[in-house]
Amino acid sequence: MRIGIPRALLYYYYYPMWKTFFEELGAEVLLSSRSTKGILAQGLKYAVDEVCLPVKLSFGHVLDLAGKVDYIFLPRMVSVEHRKYICPKFLGLPDMIRCLNGVPPLIDVNVNVYRRDRDLYATFQKAGSYLTGNQLKIWTAYRRSLAALQKYNRLLQLGLIPEEALAVLEDRVKNEPLPYPADLNVAVIGHPYNIYDPYISMNLIGRLRSMGAAVYTAEQVPEKIVIKYAERLPKKLFWTLGQRMLGAAFHYLDRPDISGLVHVAAFGCGPDSMTGELIERQAHAQQAPFLSLTLDEHTGEAGVLTRIEAFLDMVRWKQAGAAGL
Ligand code: SF4
The missing domain is CATH 3.40.50.11900 (Rossmann fold)
Incomplete structure (x- = not known):
């Protein structure tokens, strides 16, 4: 199964976790292309005028994946932290996207840890059920995806930007990049x-x-x-x-x-x-x-x-x- 992930919005925070999870369960993960004038133009054409620029851009990224994948992973982000919410635009995004013609089915599981952190596992269980009924496999993939996220966050804290941190995680570069000369x-x-x-x-x-x-x-x-x-x-x-x-x-x-x-x-x-x-x-x-x-x-x-x-x-x-x- 091919699962598409739009290179937009919370991709910059969570991509290593999502990718690891789906790959551990045997899926092939496909990212949308890098943002371009064409991708933004598509987003502007199909998104409602009222939404912000990054949400419009995310429409373009979803459309870039259309026809290439079996599912698009577009979780409904409600809360990613105990007792805090995330912008409501994330909450409505899967519903807005579903109205577009030609978009593959969405895996739009709810992410809501407002009450308890452990509610996150239920989200992964649901997302994993698209690929397997084996609960042990889902649990193992979940644990590995959390470890991947931890590694990624550590690289970001060291001063790498997401692109550089992903290159390190995916072994595309041998060493962490050296600091840029700066005054x-x-x-x-x-x-x-x-x-x-x-x-x-x-x-x-x-x-x-x-x-x-x-x-x-x-x-x-x-x-x-x-x-x-x-x-x-x-x-x-x-x-x-x-x-x-x-x-x-x-x-x-x-x-x-x-x-x-x-x-x-x-x-x-x-x-x-x-x-x-x-x-x-x-x-x-x-x-x-x-x-x-x-x-x-x-x-x-x-x-x-x-x-x-x-x-x-x-x-x-x-x-x-x-x-x-
Ligand atoms: S916080 Fe909400 S409104 Fe602001 S840029 Fe992000 S998604 Fe758009």
């Missing part, structure tokens, strides 16, 4: 599906690195530090991704070795409009160099490039001033 450190905060997709982000991370900036993202910050810094807010955030971005941003703003912060938001994202504002206020309060980028389907590459260059000039100018040069 300053910059934090890039945004949803993983925005900042790590080189097409939609206009290769923001690659550009910063090539301009001499070492990039730090929320995925490098251990969970307990994220929680500690997010507690600075007077009220607890109940969104997993929002809390991760806020906690990481506050942490980086406190670190003297981080010279500036870039916040990346997607057009049409409600949560981003609030978390972005909170991060910007904090950056201004601490007089930290700050750049806010909002991505949409019309964003021009030249404009983004100019803003990144101006931002890095400002950071270097500030550093030189502080050093009395």
